[in-house]
Every structure is written in C-alpha cells, then in structure tokens.
Amino acid sequence: MSGPDAPADDAEAGESEWPLWEVFTQPGAGRPHEHAGSLHAPDAELALQNARDVYTRRGEAVSIWVVRSDAIVASSPSEAGPFFEPGNDKAYRHPQFYKVPRGVRSV
Amino acid sequence: MSQTTPDASRSPADEPARLAAFEARLAAGDSIEPKDWMPERYRRQLIRMMSQHAHSEIVGMLPEGNWITRAPNLRRKMGLLAKVQDEAGHGLYIYCGTETLGVDRRELIRQLLDGSAKYSSIFNYPTLTWADIGAIGWLVDGAAIVNQTMLAKASYGPYARAMVRICKEENFHKRQGYEILATLMRGTAAQRAMAQDAVDRWWWPSLMMFGPHDEQSPNSAELLRWGVKQRGNDELRQRFVDQTVPQAIAIGITLPDPDLAYDEVAGHWTFGEIDWAEFWTVVKGQGPCNRERLGARRKADADGAWVRAAAEAHARKQRERARSQAA
Amino acid sequence: MSEPLFDYLLRLGDERLVLGHRLSEWCGHGPILEEDIALANIALDLIGQANLLLGLAGEVEGKGRDADALAYLRDAREFRNHPLAELPNGDYAFTMVRLFLLSAHAYCVLDGLRSSSHQELAGIAAKAFKETTYHVRHSAEWLVRFGDGSEESRRRVGTALEEAWRWTGTLFLADVVDQELQARGLAPDPAAAAPAWRALVDAVLERATLPPPSAAPLSGRGYRRGDHTEHLGHLLAEMQVLARTHPGAEW
Numbered sequence: 202m203s204g205p206d207a208p209a210d211d212a213e214a215g216e217s218e219w220p221l222w223e224v225f226t227q228p229g230a231g232r233p234h235e236h237a238g239s240l241h242a243p244d245a246e247l248a249l250q251n252a253r254d255v256y257t258r259r260g261e262a263v264s265i266w267v268v269r270s271d272a273i274v275a276s277s278p279s280e281a282g283p284f285f286e287p288g289n290d291k292a293y294r295h296p297q298f299y300k301v302p303r304g305v306r307s308v
Numbered sequence: 309m310s311q312t313t314p315d316a317s318r319s320p321a322d323e324p325a326r327l328a329a330f331e332a333r334l335a336a337g338d339s340i341e342p343k344d345w346m347p348e349r350y351r352r353q354l355i356r357m358m359s360q361h362a363h364s365e366i367v368g369m370l371p372e373g374n375w376i377t378r379a380p381n382l383r384r385k386m387g388l389l390a391k392v393q394d395e396a397g398h399g400l401y402i403y404c405g406t407e408t409l410g411v412d413r414r415e416l417i418r419q420l421l422d423g424s425a426k427y428s429s430i431f432n433y434p435t436l437t438w439a440d441i442g443a444i445g446w447l448v449d450g451a452a453i454v455n456q457t458m459l460a461k462a463s464y465g466p467y468a469r470a471m472v473r474i475c476k477e478e479n480f481h482k483r484q485g486y487e488i489l490a491t492l493m494r495g496t497a498a499q500r501a502m503a504q505d506a507v508d509r510w511w512w513p514s515l516m517m518f519g520p521h522d523e524q525s526p527n528s529a530e531l532l533r534w535g536v537k538q539r540g541n542d543e544l545r546q547r548f549v550d551q552t553v554p555q556a557i558a559i560g561i562t563l564p565d566p567d568l569a570y571d572e573v574a575g576h577w578t579f580g581e582i583d584w585a586e587f588w589t590v591v592k593g594q595g596p597c598n599r600e601r602l603g604a605r606r607k608a609d610a611d612g613a614w615v616r617a618a619a620e621a622h623a624r625k626q627r628e629r630a631r632s633q634a635a
Numbered sequence: 636m637s638e639p640l641f642d643y644l645l646r647l648g649d650e651r652l653v654l655g656h657r658l659s660e661w662c663g664h665g666p667i668l669e670e671d672i673a674l675a676n677i678a679l680d681l682i683g684q685a686n687l688l689l690g691l692a693g694e695v696e697g698k699g700r701d702a703d704a705l706a707y708l709r710d711a712r713e714f715r716n717h718p719l720a721e722l723p724n725g726d727y728a729f730t731m732v733r734l735f736l737l738s739a740h741a742y743c744v745l746d747g748l749r750s751s752s753h754q755e756l757a758g759i760a761a762k763a764f765k766e767t768t769y770h771v772r773h774s775a776e777w778l779v780r781f782g783d784g785s786e787e788s789r790r791r792v793g794t795a796l797e798e799a800w801r802w803t804g805t806l807f808l809a810d811v812v813d814q815e816l817q818a819r820g821l822a823p824d825p826a827a828a829a830p831a832w833r834a835l836v837d838a839v840l841e842r843a844t845l846p847p848p849s850a851a852p853l854s855g856r857g858y859r860r861g862d863h864t865e866h867l868g869h870l871l872a873e874m875q876v877l878a879r880t881h882p883g884a885e886w
Binding site: 366399492 | 726
C-alpha cells in the first residue's frame, strides 16, 4: 500500500489504489461529527470533494471531516478492560450519585 | 494500517478458548469489529461475501447504465442516473467495509477483472428494452432488498453498517422500477407488450438471485452459524415471491410461471421449479453478457490507469514540495 | 419572430441538457469509482437545470410545450447549445477541460443572471450558480492534477486544451436576442463575462503549470441558427429514440 515515502515510479503508482480516508459528517449545527464511512482519494482536496459526493447526496451533512485512515490511532480491544472499566465504576462522576432535596429544580 | 491490525496479544495455544469466546459473542448478538479477534475462516468468508456483493453493485451499473442516454423523458433520465450513481456508492461502501478486513481494494478489483471473483449472475443478462429498466428496479432490486434487510443485522459491524445505509437508499430504487412498469401497463398496446416481455425475461433470473436450494449451497450453513446470514436461501426466495405476486396482479402483469398458485393453508404462493441448468451455466460464466460486462470493466480500468497515476504523481509532488519547504 | 426570452432560455437549457447528457455517458466507465459518482452528480445538476430552464422556456413560448416536448421532439437544427457542449467526451482530459471551460463560462454568466428582473429566471440562476461553483472547482482540480501530474497527463491535457480552445471564440458574442434582453434587464451582456472568464481560466492554467493555448479560436455564431457539428445529430438520435418511436406515449 503506498505510504508517504513510496517509490516515485509511475507504472507502479497507477496500479495501487489511492490512499484510504475516513469520512465524518455533521448532520446539523450543534451535533457531533459521526463516522460515515471511507473512500479512496489521492489528496485532501479530492477526498473532501469525493466525501461530499459519496456521503452527502441526500443532504445528510452541514460539515465534513476527512482523515487519512493511517492517521487514526485506535484503542485496542485487548486493552478494553484496563482502558475503560475503571471509568465505569467511578459513581461520583454521575449525577445520580448525588442526592438533592425534593422539589429543588435545575440542579 | 492500525485500523485493521488484528489483536495479537495472546498465544496460539489460546485458539480453542478464543474460538469459544467468539462464538459466544455471536450467540449473544454482539457486533464483531475490525480489530477484534476472529477465526481466519470467518475473515475469509466475509471477504468473499462482501467483495462479491461490492462487485455486483459495480457490474450492476452496466445493464441499467445502458439506458441512461435513451431514457424517454427528463424525469426518467434523472431518476435512472441517480439510481446507477447510488449503485456506485453502494459498491464503494462495501469495498471500504471489506478493506477493514485487511485487504486492499486494488486487490479486490484485480480479482474481479481477472475473472477469479464472482458477482451476482443477474447482471449477465442484457437490457433489451426500456421496460427492462422497470423490471430490474422492481424484481432485481426487490430481491436484493429482501437479502439486504437481513444483512443489516450481520454479525460483522462494518458490513451491517454499510447495509443499513444501503437499505435507506434502496427505497426509491424498487419504487422507481415498479412505477415505470405501472406506467407502461397503463399506456399503449406496444408499451404493455414491452412491459410483459421484460417481466417474462427477468422473473426467473430474479428468483435465481437467492441462490441454489439450501441443501446445494456450500457456504450457507457456515454463514448462518456465524450470523453473517440469518435466513436460508429458500426462505428468502419464498418471502420475495409472496410479496411480489400481489404487486404483479395490481398492475396487470402476468408472471411467467404456470405453476404459480396460492396455498390458502400454508399462506404462501407456491411456484414452479427453477431451471437449474440455466442457473449453473450463467454462474459459470457462459451467460449472455458475461464477457461484455467484464470487458467493459477491464476497459474502464485500463483507460483510467493514467488518470489515477496522474493524481498520485501530483500528490507526490505536493508532498515533496511541502517537505523541502519545511527543511 | 419568436419571443427573445424563449430563444435565450433555449440556449441556456439546451447547453445544460447536451452537456449533462455527455457526462452521463461516463456512468459505469469512469477511471475510478469516486469519479463515477462525482460525474453523475454534475450530470444530474445540469439535467436538472435544463429541466427548469426548458420548462420556463415552454411557458414563455405559450404553445403548450413542456420541457420534455422541447428536449425530446426538436431536431438538431432547432437546438441552441454551444457546439463545445456536444463534442464527444474523448478521454478524461478532454472531458475535464471541456467541463471546466463551459462551467467557468456558466459561472460568469450566472453570476450576472442572478440579478435578472425576471424573478423566476433569477431564482433558477441563483440555484444553478451554487451548483456550477462546484463544477468549476471539481474540473479545475483535475486540470491541475493533469497539468502538474505525470508526463502522460500533461501531454493529454495539453492536447485537450488546444482542441477545446478552438471552440471558445464564440462563447461571448451578443446578438439581437441578447441585446433585447439586456435592454429589458432580463440578462447580462454576454461580452461582460469575458474578462472574468479569462481571469479564472488563466488562474487555473497557472496552478496547473500549463501555458495558455495557442490555437486560434473558430469564428461563427451559427449555432444560434442551428448550425451544429455532426455530433449533435447522433446524440439526439440516441436520446430521443423512444419519444419518437412512441408518439404521445407517457413514461
């Protein structure tokens, strides 16, 4: 798969697929960007244009992010336990942990 | 690619334990994601099934694309172009989903072009009249939807997500085809004959889309066990027939099966036996358009090589300029 | 003599119909999947614009012809598109060059047309302007990649530019129809778009590291009298075959 330092040989370049990009779209103002899928593009400008054509034909987005797939750093499933579980049992981070007198609003 | 490096934190001796854990996850209805451990066989089956599906979407652009320039009015022209464009998009979603399993799209395309990969045989039939476009939308997309709705619950996350997106977009495909035929059936005698002739030619191949009987399907059992498929071929085929026959009756189309009859007791439409000789002939590559379809894809790929190479050459030059500027 | 606005709308509409039709020929045969989708989008935009413009033309004419009647039942001699739109697609370099030159032209014309005193036309122009902005952007990016890409792409885009350039001489000519519409505040002077177009083209050619073409543009405004190339006849024969074979039928 051609990376940033792949050999500059035209014949070989034509045979590899353009790099893979991940596409994130924002469905409306104030909402978070969500992963929509991926596509191949030779550079950022065409990745953005392709993302617009492939993933927003039905008006699904007000904003698009494209990221080269190999730039994404992901957590590993085997580390899921130590990585995520400690956060799950810290009840003091959840509003339900705290008792508030009945009838008091907006707390 | 960090996205697809499988989780290699345990030793090979854990294999039976990992397999048991994997099957337990499937039984619980969990989604398997790209970086999760999976049996090599599961990975291979998925690559085969997903890439075949993607190839089918791409090749499927050709029989319908054949009529874009001859669509009979502007609304039909735009509708057909949008449909074929969607198919390109569907192929793209599924190829990208397949790539999460650690295979390059270029390699998948190479397999399609050198004839080693399969695609849905339905696309090896020619589109001879405008009515064929109606028949394809109604019957072929209709059959695909029955299949895809099931696949939206596939055990492999990226496949299921691609299918959810595809199912949303498919709604108009089938409706468009049905509307085309309904309009023809309300039209001139020549148009009605055109519609009936198209259905006569596309009905049986549509039933064949569900594949051989389950007993003759080598992959079915495994795919069912792994939650990639949730229903057998025959069950899906029956579902398709049951939903389609009333639709044919509603617009006055006769389906070309003298054995078609409603079984009150079972609550199903019973139908005749498929011509399996024809099925296997077309699957093996001797269908009417097999060579044309692959030929068209090979030509597009060959003609496009310089375009792809130019874009890459430009990207390379930009990177080199950025590097020398930073230096 | 027909109403000038009717003629003007045919020019705009026919151009988009013919160009959209040409681009749609690539569907399923493009150099990469992503481009199949991109080109289809552009073709859909153009045919959509044609539908609106020809529909308005039919209303203005007032003889009961709708967009389909105008698109599918007129002969080549009655079409009013610029010849550059009807030329065959050629290779991808020619397709992108032609798309760029015509979209850049449309961009400059539509910019002025957005202020037409004809409300409906102004509305169509505003929508088309947004779509055309993207067409210019997409085709320009390809010109840059071809000009500043590989040896082969540079050679092909150079050839394409020389060929297409010959046809650009007649893009900005004004005739009595244009003068009449300009007087009524309905449409801008076609010549007014020329400097902006040239600036846009020069800017993209510079980014593409390509020299300005040297081909001498052809003269002749005959396309507004229905003098087209031989290509249009074949294009329409294919496009109109069903409508002609089944007169009066609904689809």
